[in-house]
Amino acid sequence: MDENKLLKEFNSEIDSAFQKAWHCERGGDENWNNFLNTYSVTPLSKENKDFLLNSEMKIVRGAFPIELRRIYEKILEKYRILESSSPLLSSALSKFDMEAKVKEYYQKIKPFTGLGDIFKNAATGTQKYSQGLQQAKQKTMTCKNCGAPRLEEMQYDNCLFCGSKLFEIKE
Ligand SMILES: [Zn+2]
Numbered sequence: 001m002d003e004n005k006l007l008k009e010f011n012s013e014i015d016s017a018f019q020k021a022w023h024c025e026r027g028g029d030e031n032w033n034n035f036l037n038t039y040s041v042t043p044l045s046k047e048n049k050d051f052l053l054n055s056e057m058k059i060v061r062g063a064f065p066i067e068l069r070r071i072y073e074k075i076l077e078k079y080r081i082l083e084s085s086s087p088l089l090s091s092a093l094s095k096f097d098m099e100a101k102v103k104e105y106y107q108k109i110k111p112f113t114g115l116g117d118i119f120k121n122a123a124t125g126t127q128k129y130s131q132g133l134q135q136a137k138q139k140t141m142t143c144k145n146c147g148a149p150r151l152e153e154m155q156y157d158n159c160l161f162c163g164s165k166l167f168e169i170k171e
Pocket residue numbers: 143144145146147148159160161162163164
């Protein structure tokens with residue numbers, strides 16, 4: 001296959017996953033679940049979805065970022081097998097910045113608060129959360145990518161909201 005075509009196919013598959021996620025109902029819907037299924041990605045459990053929908057990580061539309069990340073991972077996996085036949089594809093794969101892509105998606109599904117308010121709101125949320133945790137004498141672990149708090153009582157390695165492995169401690 002000519003290598004330009006491979007690169008185009010890769011880009012359009014990434015893009016259509018983004019569009020599907022963005023256009024589904026808030027928190028996912030049946031079409032989105034079917035789409036996840038075609039990539040053998042398991043949707044978040046209902047328990048986790050309910051938890052996220054009630055968390056401070058507000059979204060106004062679309063699937064949860066962690067599910068889109070899982071799709072992206074599958075797409076990358078699929079094209080990595082072909083990369084030796086296309087330097088163009090290979091370079092696109094190595095330049096693919098997962099954290100940035102997932103964050104870009106998150107920016108599209110969160111409520112619009114105006115540019116000035118984004119950081120203010122984030123700070124208020126974190127502060128409120130920190131206060132709660134200080135009462136419980138714990139440190140706040142937050143996702144470095146999306147800012148979601150990591151809850152100790154829930155056992156998971158990656159951010160439940162966006163799937164990132166990167167956490168930082170907020171004092
Ligand atoms: Zn996150």
